Amino acid sequence: MRYIYRHSYTDKKIILLIFLTTLFLIFISKKLWVHSVFLMPKEYKIIKKIVEKISNNNQLGDRPINFVIRAGYDMKYHLNDLDLCKKENCLYYQELNPFLRYKGYRSNDINNAINLSFIGGRVYGSARSNGNIYIDRSTFKVLEKKEDFIAALISHELSHIINYDPYFTSREILKSEIIEKNKSYDSPEVENLFHKKLRQMESNADLNATKMLINSNYPKSTYIKALDFINKQSGYAHYINKNSTHPNDISRELNIKNFINNNNFFKNSFETVSGSKWKYDRDKNFLRFYPGRLKRDIDNEK
Numbered sequence: 001m002r003y004i005y006r007h008s009y010t011d012k013k014i015i016l017l018i019f020l021t022t023l024f025l026i027f028i029s030k031k032l033w034v035h036s037v038f039l040m041p042k043e044y045k046i047i048k049k050i051v052e053k054i055s056n057n058n059q060l061g062d063r064p065i066n067f068v069i070r071a072g073y074d075m076k077y078h079l080n081d082l083d084l085c086k087k088e089n090c091l092y093y094q095e096l097n098p099f100l101r102y103k104g105y106r107s108n109d110i111n112n113a114i115n116l117s118f119i120g121g122r123v124y125g126s127a128r129s130n131g132n133i134y135i136d137r138s139t140f141k142v143l144e145k146k147e148d149f150i151a152a153l154i155s156h157e158l159s160h161i162i163n164y165d166p167y168f169t170s171r172e173i174l175k176s177e178i179i180e181k182n183k184s185y186d187s188p189e190v191e192n193l194f195h196k197k198l199r200q201m202e203s204n205a206d207l208n209a210t211k212m213l214i215n216s217n218y219p220k221s222t223y224i225k226a227l228d229f230i231n232k233q234s235g236y237a238h239y240i241n242k243n244s245t246h247p248n249d250i251s252r253e254l255n256i257k258n259f260i261n262n263n264n265f266f267k268n269s270f271e272t273v274s275g276s277k278w279k280y281d282r283d284k285n286f287l288r289f290y291p292g293r294l295k296r297d298i299d300n301e302k
Contacts (some may be wrong), residue, residue, distance in 0.1 A: 007161075022240070025115045029159055034231045034282045034283055037278050037280050037284075037287075040282075042288045043069050043140045044067070046147060046255065047150075047279070048289075051158075053216050054155060054212055055291060058164060059291070060289075062291065064291075065133065066132045066286045067132075068132055068133070068134045069097065069135055070098065071096040071097070071114045071117055073094060073099070076090035078112075079093050079109075079147070082106075082109050082113070086096060087144045096114065098117075099282075114258075119137065121142070122136070122139075124138070124139060129164065131266065135157075143192065146229070148218055151226075152213060155209035155212040156208075160205055166200045166204065169194075173193060176193055188292055195243055195244060202252075206256055210224075214265045227252060252269070277290040
């Protein structure tokens, strides 16, 4: 009886150890699944690869930058048809996580809309003043095997983030003569000036992105080729009116060509000293980049 008792007690300890080990492995596996950059969706891996190349040759500011792959711009059309939102007020659905299958109220409609937005979507990226860069998942489908063109898109949005473009564009409005003449902020004069400043902001971002790519040893023509391809896949030539936020296609191309032809570019040999860092969160659907510091900048401080 004594042997049987001891044997039973030992078995319980082994079972408890196995149970605790299993819980620990489940916990670790969950952590890895949620946060490991090695297990990210392929689209996020492409972003990481591109940004690392750009950051090794350009200073990308001193604040974290979040990359978010979203369901996409076309969600507003599909869900407007389904009476789930109005086209002009559908941002919530556009920014849904496209890697999830949703459950609950009208989930089939939402999941189908996400799939349709991926299949029929276009190249689309945008930057927010808070340091977020949103890219439609369809971008990676349209630009499949064209990572240099994805790099052009990311560089353009990085320029907006690094230079705090929305803020300084609004400051330009405050300093204008129109405001000094006591014009209302919602007056047509101020509205026209605002859109003019936005077009200037986009032109500057084109040039900054071109320079970033050249610094990163992409061919000089990369940005302009990417712009041409992205414009073609949209299906129409972009024109401007007083409410346009971007210059027309021809103006953008000429501006970039003049910038390339009128400047001498030299291969940079920047070295990131402090080291950049990445943080991925599958549940919250974002990839956060912490820029490193360049040796050049540290040397200048000495």
